[in-house]
Amino acid sequence: MSEWGDGTRSVHAGLPEPAPGQPFLPGPVFAAPYHLDPWQGPAGAPNGYGRPDNPTRRLLEAAVGELEGGDCRVFASGQAAITGLLLTVLRPGDTVLLPADGYFPVRAFATDMLEAIGVRVLFVPTAGPYPSLDGVRLVLVETPANPGLDVVDVAALAGRARAAGALLAVDNTTATPLGQRPLELGADLVVASGTKALTGHSDLLLGYVASRSAELVEAVTMWRNTTGAIPGAFDAWLAHRSLATMDLRLGRQSANAEAVAALLASRPDVTGLRWPGRPEDPAYPVASKQMRRMPGVLSFDLGDADRVARFIDAARLVVAATSFGGLHxxxxRRAQWGDDTSAGFVRLSCGVEDTADLVADIAAALDAADPTS
Ligand SMILES: Cc1ncc(COP(=O)(O)O)c(C=O)c1O
Structure with missing residues (x-):
């Protein structure tokens, strides 16, 4: 698998061996209990009960695990995976380092829940500087970070974490396993929302944790099975079906982001443009070294909420929606969700529309949003 290109790997990830008369990807298996062998009980078959056991889920886990280069466990959402990982690893008295500029609900969970159970929570900007990791149990980074798109050098941080006896987990949501392989860069764990570019059709929620450590995977599995934070069989199947086009989707999204970034950089009415693929971007030196491709997401500032609304209203190909990484x-405008961003801050997620159409539409919408410019 690893010798193949991204398109081949996306199409074939996790599929069973071809068998005459069988579909390429077996349909979803819907089951709470399964038939048991009356004499052997659960020992007699791989499936006993739907919370720990589902063959559709296992195929998806094989697929994501192949792409990340580790063993994978899928969860009902990215939040279920991240909070599950934090609560699996952390105990009262432990210290955790989290991104100060990362996904806001993770920060809120840490201050509301982790601190309440006696975990010491430290927030560090994704781009650093990182403090001494002595005495730290877990470092969780998001790179590129959502929504500010700063990055951190994973290999360098992994070396520091290892030396200090800390675990390093990387949120790979924005990059996807085709954009970046944190386990190869030395991270202990990958955690991500599969709701975004991994599955890319804006029609399901999914999360996952991946690792090369059997011990960590076993602990995460135990957490997932006892809390029941599993995705349903249909969502797992839909996610697996969607993986096949990931290389194609990301290719167009990234090309669109590059063209949109060039447009936005040329406009005096746009400030604060961030896209890690732009050589002028502060994230570029690290991103271009550790990432295998650039994301379709960029961010910028239009000054105030009204101007953002006028821009989106005028656009024909840009719709107002949260989440990112989808086909559209x-x-x-992140501030509307209580995120600590400025009122005019926009996270733009490029879909797979034709590049020329998208660039023309965004240029026209910016003109319409500010007739004086
Ligand atoms: C970087 C990052 N991690 C985790 C999540 C949470 O994922 P989910 O919405 O699937 O729970 C998100 C959601 O936007 C995210 O952007």
Whole structure:
């Protein structure tokens, strides 16, 4: 598998061996209990009960695990995976380092829940500087970070974490396993929302944890099975079906982001443009070294909420929606969700529309949003 290109790997990830008369990807198996062998009980077959056991889920886990280069466990959402990982690893008295500029609900969970059970929570900007990791149990980074798109050098941080006896987990949501392989860069764990570019059709929620450590995977599995934070069989199947086009989707999204970034950089009415693939971007030196491809997401500032609304309203190909990584281009004014971003801050997620159409539409919408410019 690893010798193949991204398109081949996406199409074939996790599929069973070809068998005459069988579909390429077996349909979803819907089961709470399964038939048991009356004499052997659960020992007699791989499936006993739906919370720990589902063959559709296992195929998806094989697929994501192949792409990340580790063993994978899928969860009902990215939040279920991240909070599950934090609560699996952390105990009262432990210290955890989290991104100060990362996904807001993770930060809120840490201050509301982790601190309440006696975990010491430290927030560090994704781009650093990182403090001494002595005495730290877990470092969780998001790279590129959502929504600010800063990055951190994973290999360098992994070396520091290992030396200090800390675990390093990388949120790979924005990059996807085709954009970046944190386990190869030395991270102990990958955690991500599969709701975004991994599955890319804006029609399901999914999360996962992946690792090369059997011990960590076993602990995460135990957490997932006892809390029941599993995705349903249909969502797992839909996610697996969607993986096949990931290389194609990401290719177009990234090309669109590059063209949109060039447009936005040329406009005096746009400030604060961030896209890690732009050589002028502060994230570029690290991103271009550790990432295998650039994301379709960029961020910028239009000054105030009204101007953002006028821009989205005028656009024909940009719709107002949160989340990112889908087939359709979306814009999200993050401050409306209580995120600590400025009022005019926009996260734009490029879809798979034709590049020329998208660039022309965004240029026209920016003109319409500010007739004086
Ligand atoms: C970087 C990052 N991690 C985790 C999540 C949470 O994922 P989910 O919405 O699937 O729970 C998100 C959601 O936007 C995210 O952007």
């Amino acid at each position: 281009t979306t814009a999200d």
